[in-house]
Amino acid sequence: MATKAELEHFFQTDFPQADFTIESIGEKSATIRKKIAPGHLRPGGTVSGPVLMELADAALYVTILSEIGLVAMAVTTNLNINFLRKPSADKDIIAKCTLIKLGKSLAIGEVSIYSGDLPEPVAHAVGTYSIPPARA
Template sequence: MPVITVEEMNVFLNEHFPQGEKFGVLTGMGDAWAEMRLPVDDEHLRPGGTVSGPSMMALADVCMYAALLGQIGLVPLAVTTNLNINFMNKPESGRDLVARCNLMKVGKRLAVGEVWIRSEGCEEIVAHTTLTYSIPVER
């Protein structure tokens, strides 16, 4: 099983996704999990002052990607095949978002995980996401 540090993953994400900082910053990872933070600013907001759905989707997607690559190694061509998100509560104004992904299953060709998003310092879930990733045959 690959052992990838947060620092190595952040370097990989910066090299392969230079726009990635808009999607969040990896803050922790381990065996089948990853955590990210989205420093919310004006570019993430929609009318009414809440964080936009696409911003939360991107945060969840990159969090799952980091968790998966922590398991299978730095495979750039692992791709999202399904993302389902339930927006549950309005994010707290002026707080960063925190996401945690737990992988549910990593097979030979597919991986499934869940991501919970909260406003920093709050217990209330802002969004719940399930994702499926396709894993390339040749790694």
């Protein structure tokens, strides 16, 4: 298992390009936040789909690492996303992940993505990660 502080340090040192904050981690769950900037928008004044997918993937990674420890080579093998409604261009994007299955070699989780404090999700994703075998 990894603590919030350990995860924050890991992302700062190993993934300095990660521009999200870890809001919380819990039992097989995590919430992360991304501040939206003009470069994250698409025509029409909404957050781009790739930004939402990036945050869904990051939320899965944070949640899995919080359970299995800092296993950098755990990798995405599948990510499906449904875009449900238009996110606001002037609100942070919040991703809440819950793991559905955590096995020895695969982890599956779902992520609900919100625009600021709006109660309805703007997107929903389900993803699978491959967990490398433990070193002997």
